[in-house]
Amino acid sequence: xxxxxxxxxxxPPEPKAKVPPAxxxxxxxxxxxxAREPKPSAKPKExxxxxxxxxxxxxxxxxxxxxxxLIYDMxxxxxxxxxxxxxxxxxxxxxxxxxxxxxxxxxxxxxxxRFASFLGSxxxxxxxFDLNILPTGQKERTDENDNRERMxxxxxxx
Numbered sequence: 001x002x003x004x005x006x007x008x009x010x011x012p013p014e015p016k017a018k019v020p021p022a023x024x025x026x027x028x029x030x031x032x033x034x035a036r037e038p039k040p041s042a043k044p045k046e047x048x049x050x051x052x053x054x055x056x057x058x059x060x061x062x063x064x065x066x067x068x069x070l071i072y073d074m075x076x077x078x079x080x081x082x083x084x085x086x087x088x089x090x091x092x093x094x095x096x097x098x099x100x101x102x103x104x105x106x107x108x109x110x111x112x113x114r115f116a117s118f119l120g121s122x123x124x125x126x127x128x129f130d131l132n133i134l135p136t137g138q139k140e141r142t143d144e145n146d147n148r149e150r151m152x153x154x155x156x157x158x
Contacts, residue, residue, distance in 0.1 A: 085153035
């Protein structure tokens with residue numbers, strides 16, 4: 001005989017109560033950072049020798065010539081064609097950063113020197129030179145005030 005709770009057909013099982021997921025565990029507190037002491041074998045920063053200059057990457061001459069021609073054309077387009085020349089920094093900001101993009105063009109003295117060297121590698125297109133610029137009111141150049149500015153001018157292409 002069947003028990004009172006069971007009939008010929010099985011009753012559907014009762015739905016289980018939904019249990020909410022366990023709350024995330026709190027992050028473990030980080031141990032306090034201790035001041036790092038330099039390793040005894042490490043040299044102090046004042047005595048560190050400068051890193052040797054990396055060798056410039058080899059560039060396909062055809063690509064280099066195309067890039068130099070692009071820079072030349074952009075300088076003409078932007079009006080950097082005065083026979084007196086233009087500040088290298090102005091040309092770098094207006095032309096080179098447009099070529100490689102502002103994020104890729106790191107500024108600074110080294111970048112400017114590399115740009116000057118790159119332009120100087122095409123002496124038939126660009127003349128890179130230094131010009132002494134005296135501030136207003138200063139009659140003579142003094143050794144303590146280096147007033148040289150790097151300049152670049154376009155040369156007429158044949």
